[in-house]
Amino acid sequence: MDAVTSRRYHAFADWARDSSPLYAEWATGIAGDDELTELIARLGERRGQPNLVFAAARWAGCGLEPFADWRERLVSAWDEVAAITAERRTQTNEVGRCATLLPPLSRIDGPIALLETGTAAGLCLYPDRYAYEYSSPGGEPLPAIVPERPDAARRPLLRCRIDDPDAAPGSLPDVVWRTGIDLAPIDVWDADAVAWLETLIWPGRVHDERVERLRTAVDVARADPPRIVPGDILDLLPEVAAESPPEATLVVFHSAVLLYLDADERRRFADLVSTLGQRVNRRVVWISNETAGTLPEIDGRMPRRVDTTGRFVQTVDGVPVALAGQHGATYEVSPFRP
Known part of the structure; x- marks a missing residue:
């Protein structure tokens, strides 16, 4: 064995x-x-x-x-x-994660340029085009957030339980540019590739909704296909970041990507993104959803005795701010409050 x-x-x-x-x-x-x-x-x-x-x-x-x-x-x-x-690769393009990305995104003054590293089919590049329902720990619904578009009824509905209603977003971000980087980009018009994304979704009652959500998100992406640059994020990040509109805040984000890099590569990525604003001469915000143990400096900033099992540690510019459900169903800020 x-x-x-x-x-x-x-x-x-x-x-x-x-x-x-x-x-x-x-x-x-x-x-x-x-x-x-x-x-x-x-x-x-x-x-x-x-x-x-x-x-x-x-x-x-x-x-x-x-x-x-x-x-x-x-x-x-x-x-x-x-x-x-x-x-093939484990390119789990879980659109539900947008429900946990929206809280920090909604607090950034627009306009915003989105750059996702490890973007797969780019389905998480559309947080402004999905509908959201947040609820309190007791299940009480909070006001829904819906795009003001005539076809909004065909948008995925992302549900998320949040432990503090004050942390819930109140609006959608003003996204003016969206681009992804991926070693093996997925074309949303490639039926075989989309079928593989569906196969990556786990079996189980709580995951059944994810399949339909994926299909609806693919329809959104097909209506306005994302730009995805093929290649290594360590090589391409500064070049692609420099293409974003200089008047917009550039948000570099990723979910469950760094675990596929070794320790030295993670260090290089963290150093690169931390200095990216100076390199490209614009404001950069870094939002990371990764598991505990990914970067030692993040682990060192975590409150003691916080159970991260089955959840991402969400950081903004390297500072832990929340625990995010890995499929977007929960968002917890209480462990990080004084």
């Missing part, structure tokens, strides 16, 4: 248990399986991610079955599954 893979899948099972019992069952089964942990270990760290392995298995025809039956299909289709992990 590969011990590193076993621990990785045990951790994933703990993370997925509440929202995707089937994925938790698969991960637990793999964690205790000598053959599967060895096979997955040979894929390497990037290709052996649970999200990617599970999506590749589904893409290869392994159905949503209990582990005992699914394992048999996985082993028989392993060569195809392994090939898929080499060809």
Whole structure:
């Protein structure tokens, strides 16, 4: 048994248990399986991610079955599954994350230029074109936020529970420019690529809404396709940032991207974005949604005894401000209040 893979899948099972019992069952089964942990270990760290392995298995025809039956299909289709992990990436373009990006975005004086690193299909580049419903911890609805556009009824509705009503946004940002950077951009008109994005969504009742939300967001993007620059964010960030309108505040943002970089690359990215305003001579705001442990300086600024399980630590210009649900369903600022 590969011990590193076993621990990785045990951790994933703990993370997925509440929202995707089937994925938790698969991960637990793999964690205790000598053959599967060895096979997955040979894929390497990037290709052996649970999200990617599970999506590749589904893409290869392994159905949503209990582990005992699914394992048999996985082993028989392993060569195809392994090939898929080499060809595709975990580009979970979760549009629901816009509900946790909107609070800090709404507090930035416009106009705003958006630059997303690791943008996939660019679906999170449209926070001003989605509708939002925030609710208090007790479930009481807050005033809805809806774009003033004639086709707003066909916009995704993003729901988010917020622990402090005063932290809820009151308006949509004034976005005048939007661009993304990605190693392997996804064309929203590519039906196969969009189907892969759907396959990356976990099975489970709480995730069913995400599939329809993705499809509706794709329709928004198809009506006004985003500009996505292919390439490495470490190479392209200053060049692309310099193309933004100088009169706009440039917002560089990302969600669950830095975990795919090694420690040295994360350090380079943080140093780059921290000095970006000086490089391109304009105001830059950096909004990050990443897991704890991504950057040591962020961890060092976290309040003590804050449980970050299953949530991003949201930072603005390197300062932790909230815990953001990884699919956008929750937003918590209380742990960061005096």
